[in-house]
Amino acid sequence: MTAAERVDDQHVDDRYLDYAGSFNRLEDEVCLAAPPESAMSELTADFSALAARVAEHRVDYDRRPTRYAGMSGLPHPILVPYEVHEDGPTSTSGTVEFGLRHMGNENVVHGGIISMMFDDFIGMFVSRSLGSGSSARTAYLNVDYRSMTPVGRPLSVSAEIASVQGRKAFVEARICDGETLCAEAHALFVCPADQMWPGVAGLGD
């Protein structure tokens, strides 16, 4: 599923993707640059003015494009964009590309960003799979970092529901660079007590 195919919400359209994408570009450049003192003062003033301009357009929670974009893997100021290629009731897979703004050590992804990507990717998958009306909450997310994760090229990402026990969904996920396992996650997502997973055939207790 490409970003364009996922632009089906009134809150997220092509203009929003350009807007968020250009902000991502700015974040990448800020992470790479060491402006001299004079340029830094000028840029600080420009950033402050820009923040004030954007602040003129603040809206309530439900009308914010970031709420929908971030939950769909689309370009977002903070979350990591990804594409879902295969999506079934118990498993999902796609691609993720980390940007320069996600770097920890040179040319590799910061470990905390990898955990954030897993949380978003798995949380949305669980919500799609076990019930769109249910809001999955991360109870735990254990990440094993197996090899350095490169920035700037497409990596594969996949997840599957290992089991569902009442309100608990146990999920496993991984990010790979070709044949190389970069990181894997073991997570528990819990459905709120006043809701219940609609359930998946073949899973459950």
Ligand SMILES: CCCCCCCCCC(=O)SCCNC(=O)CCNC(=O)[C@H](O)C(C)(C)COP(=O)(O)OP(=O)(O)OC[C@H]1O[C@@H](n2cnc3c(N)ncnc32)[C@H](O)[C@@H]1OP(=O)(O)O
């Ligand atoms: C449509 C929108 C979808 C959005 C998805 C986007 C992805 C983002 C997802 C997130 O990041 S959510 C934000 C991060 N997570 C949190 O802030 C959750 C904070 N914690 C809680 O709200 C509650 O602790 C929690 C909902 C996880 C559980 O509280 P509950 O009162 O609902 O349940 P309870 O404590 O009774 O636990 C239910 C079961 O889960 C088990 N459990 C809960 N936390 C556990 C834990 N940490 N480890 C192991 N087991 C755990 C607990 O033992 C129990 O097992 P049993 O039913 O077998 O007795």
